[in-house]
Amino acid sequence: MINEYNILISSVGGQGGITLARVLSITALSQGLKVRVGETLGMAQRGGSVQSHVRFGENVYGPFIPYGKSDILLSLEPSEALRSTQYIGKKTKIIMNIVPILPMSVLLKEVIFPETDDIVERLSGIVSAIYAIDAVELAKNAGPVECMNMVILGAYMSLGEPILTISAVKESIARTVPSRFIKPNIKALDMGMHKMKELMKRRKQKSEI
Amino acid sequence: MGNEAIARGAIEADVRLVVGYPGTPSSEVIQTLLTMTERSGMRVEWAVNEKVAVDIGAGAAMAGSRALVTMKSAGLNVASDSIVSIAYGGVDGGLVIYVADDPAAHAGMEEQDSRFYTGISLLPMIDVFDPQDAKDAVVEAFDLSEEFKIPVFLRSTTQVAHMRADVMLGSIKRVQRRPELQHDIKRYTRASPAWCMEQHALVNSKVEKMKSRLESSRLNELSIPQNCRGVGIVASGVSWNYLREVMNSYRVRNVAVLRLGMVNPLPEGVLRRLITQVDRILVLEELEPFIELRVKAMIADIGKPIRLYGKCDNTLPRVGEYNYNVVEEAMSKLLRFEIAKESFDIEKEKEQGRRLAPGRSLPFCPGCPHSATYAAMRQAFRQLGYGQEDVIVTGDIGCTILGMNPPFNMCWTEVSMGASIGQAIGLRYAGIEKPIIAAIGDSTFFHAGIPPTINTSWYKTDIVIAVLDNQITAMTGHQPSPSSGYTGSGEKAPLIKIEKILEAAGIEKVTVVDPYDLQKTKEAFVEALKRKGPLAIILRRMCALVARRMGLREKPSTVEVKKCTGCQQCIRTLSCPSMSLLSDGKIIIDSGTCVGCGVCVQICPSGAIMGGDRG
Numbered sequence: 001m002i003n004e005y006n007i008l009i010s011s012v013g014g015q016g017g018i019t020l021a022r023v024l025s026i027t028a029l030s031q032g033l034k035v036r037v038g039e040t041l042g043m044a045q046r047g048g049s050v051q052s053h054v055r056f057g058e059n060v061y062g063p064f065i066p067y068g069k070s071d072i073l074l075s076l077e078p079s080e081a082l083r084s085t086q087y088i089g090k091k092t093k094i095i096m097n098i099v100p101i102l103p104m105s106v107l108l109k110e111v112i113f114p115e116t117d118d119i120v121e122r123l124s125g126i127v128s129a130i131y132a133i134d135a136v137e138l139a140k141n142a143g144p145v146e147c148m149n150m151v152i153l154g155a156y157m158s159l160g161e162p163i164l165t166i167s168a169v170k171e172s173i174a175r176t177v178p179s180r181f182i183k184p185n186i187k188a189l190d191m192g193m194h195k196m197k198e199l200m201k202r203r204k205q206k207s208e209i
Numbered sequence: 210m211g212n213e214a215i216a217r218g219a220i221e222a223d224v225r226l227v228v229g230y231p232g233t234p235s236s237e238v239i240q241t242l243l244t245m246t247e248r249s250g251m252r253v254e255w256a257v258n259e260k261v262a263v264d265i266g267a268g269a270a271m272a273g274s275r276a277l278v279t280m281k282s283a284g285l286n287v288a289s290d291s292i293v294s295i296a297y298g299g300v301d302g303g304l305v306i307y308v309a310d311d312p313a314a315h316a317g318m319e320e321q322d323s324r325f326y327t328g329i330s331l332l333p334m335i336d337v338f339d340p341q342d343a344k345d346a347v348v349e350a351f352d353l354s355e356e357f358k359i360p361v362f363l364r365s366t367t368q369v370a371h372m373r374a375d376v377m378l379g380s381i382k383r384v385q386r387r388p389e390l391q392h393d394i395k396r397y398t399r400a401s402p403a404w405c406m407e408q409h410a411l412v413n414s415k416v417e418k419m420k421s422r423l424e425s426s427r428l429n430e431l432s433i434p435q436n437c438r439g440v441g442i443v444a445s446g447v448s449w450n451y452l453r454e455v456m457n458s459y460r461v462r463n464v465a466v467l468r469l470g471m472v473n474p475l476p477e478g479v480l481r482r483l484i485t486q487v488d489r490i491l492v493l494e495e496l497e498p499f500i501e502l503r504v505k506a507m508i509a510d511i512g513k514p515i516r517l518y519g520k521c522d523n524t525l526p527r528v529g530e531y532n533y534n535v536v537e538e539a540m541s542k543l544l545r546f547e548i549a550k551e552s553f554d555i556e557k558e559k560e561q562g563r564r565l566a567p568g569r570s571l572p573f574c575p576g577c578p579h580s581a582t583y584a585a586m587r588q589a590f591r592q593l594g595y596g597q598e599d600v601i602v603t604g605d606i607g608c609t610i611l612g613m614n615p616p617f618n619m620c621w622t623e624v625s626m627g628a629s630i631g632q633a634i635g636l637r638y639a640g641i642e643k644p645i646i647a648a649i650g651d652s653t654f655f656h657a658g659i660p661p662t663i664n665t666s667w668y669k670t671d672i673v674i675a676v677l678d679n680q681i682t683a684m685t686g687h688q689p690s691p692s693s694g695y696t697g698s699g700e701k702a703p704l705i706k707i708e709k710i711l712e713a714a715g716i717e718k719v720t721v722v723d724p725y726d727l728q729k730t731k732e733a734f735v736e737a738l739k740r741k742g743p744l745a746i747i748l749r750r751m752c753a754l755v756a757r758r759m760g761l762r763e764k765p766s767t768v769e770v771k772k773c774t775g776c777q778q779c780i781r782t783l784s785c786p787s788m789s790l791l792s793d794g795k796i797i798i799d800s801g802t803c804v805g806c807g808v809c810v811q812i813c814p815s816g817a818i819m820g821g822d823r824g
Contacts (some may be wrong), residue, residue: 011568025373027225029375034375035373035374036372036373036374036804037372037373037374038368038371038372038373039371040315041315041371047244047571047572047786048569048571049567049569059452059453059454059457059458060454061339061449061450061451061453062450062451062454062532062533063368063371063372063446063447063450064532064533065533066454066534066537067532067533067534068551079565079566079567080566082562082563082565082566083563083566084585085559085560085562085563086556086563088559089551090551091445101568102614102789103374103568103569103570104570104780104784104786105568105570106616107565107780107788107790108569108777108780108781110565111567111568113567114566119562119565120567122558122561122562123554125558126555126558126559126562133702138366141394145801160759
């Protein structure tokens, strides 16, 4: 029995963070878990920040993850990971897409956008592990770039978290996305899974040296 | 989602009519029910505004039908005029008024605590804490409404309305009814003072009777453990969830807990039982100390020395929403425990990280006709020699207000539906000599913009009314407006022409332009600003997101790299999200999101952008 398990998804409106939350929560439901999802949308449709709090377990009642208590942060955009630091802590593992979405203020050089390396370094001091992936590149290989969220989901599925099964996740994808997009989404999922296995292998080799 | 659960509750209660006006976070109830009208046989509609919705719902319920009316907190203010009166006469069929408040102002409105409307209207109100509770409460609210023959409020907040959770469905009951309205002017009119006072006394007695009936209701759940240590907690709404999590993680037992679902009438017997058992009480409720003040009064009445923790002693905030940590903090004060925190350095690191994330101000969507309108307005100002501060634009509710953001910096004010026009009049009356433009969307104009328009022409006030008609209620998720030409369920409907209303309201000069035509739009504003008002311009072009969904998208625009000088005038004028910069400062347009509106094509001084609607 799971007592409390928290996944935070941070994204920019339009990136597919809400769909990702939906796939995760439907999967958990199908596996008989108690589920709560809270979302801070604001006017997300218009390129604002979106946070989805996906929570499983018997002691889960509220829509939001308590500060510092995320087990997982899936960030579809690097600066959105920074924006979510309130919810991450020592036990958190982060999977982050490294391709930024620059706000207009950055394009017009009014504000500086933080370097990805700096973001990774800063966050790794807070959490137990961080994996940075070019999920956009991988998604492009799988089909439409909109599948980027599934690359991140795939990476999560290879992390070794023993809660959701891959077959249940694939079923949820088939139930959530329009039928003509099922194939590329599953392909993106597989690519993410493969990528994460590779990253973890490399990390293990490094630590053995 | 909480709102979807409420929709399900309406089906289980065999509601026959659901009507409302879109408003975050309430809209999904009607949106959900609109997708299943054929199966449910329910009549589901968007009304022109919340007052009209409540009047329609009340009419149906007076005739014995079950009706649900939905709105956001600000909508309740609009509907309140009727609600206060409907409360007096009551209804025979069930009438439930669903209102969703927005603590933390996620949708950008006041943090209104609508529970206070129970004091004004005298009506009962159920406050729900999660989707399951919300669904069940809909059925209970209808039963109560019918039993006591008065409308009942159902209230939620953003985090309940938008919370997703597993919900156990109940059975669908069928209620057979024949529509009938009693001809009873003593009940249904208020024109006689004597009848009014009788009706007033009747509402009070109905609510008083309901109070004793609800002492043992599921809605108010009191648990007093056998070895209760003199500590009690009252929790209402979403706070209840945070309380349970905190109690579980700190293994808090031996405290008495009351979950309060009925905020009016308060279950005084239950509260009294709690108060007599404890000497410390914590009240958990978001926004104002509504329950807390009532508990305080009861404590004074009972005459027992009790320490009350809540908002009055600053244990909890009145601003913003609660979460686990807010409740944890209050509980640590109540039960005197320590909260384990991360080291100071880590907390500092986290905060610095947050500060490094650049803010995302809300831009207009790619191809938004409003961005073209505001760009043309700017060009008109420039042509007439007006600077940024020389023309006042009063803003209104909806997407049109995004014109307040850079790079447009147009709208100066935002108050409530339709207020742009009345405020423009007031500014002129105050002696402001600058040109004044009231910028209002189509749905907002139909909702509350018509009376102030009539006021404008009645007194010949020198203002320009700009109706930004994108033929939809866009901000709340694209619900149709009377200028869409179809209804919420997609049926064809008469297209109500705003120019005809403006003309009938006495505005003598009304111009209709397509904002995608920058030159003509600019000219329309130049003309209007040169003349003495009242005048009106209608900027008509379908919302780009709706057009895209309908397959009406043009070929995306492209940039000819050789011609682009990197002057960035396009990005500085429109801030279109489809545009980004290459490393050499030249523009690139994302073909995935560009809808080919062609507005940037008209702005580029070196003719480097091609394609689009009129390129």
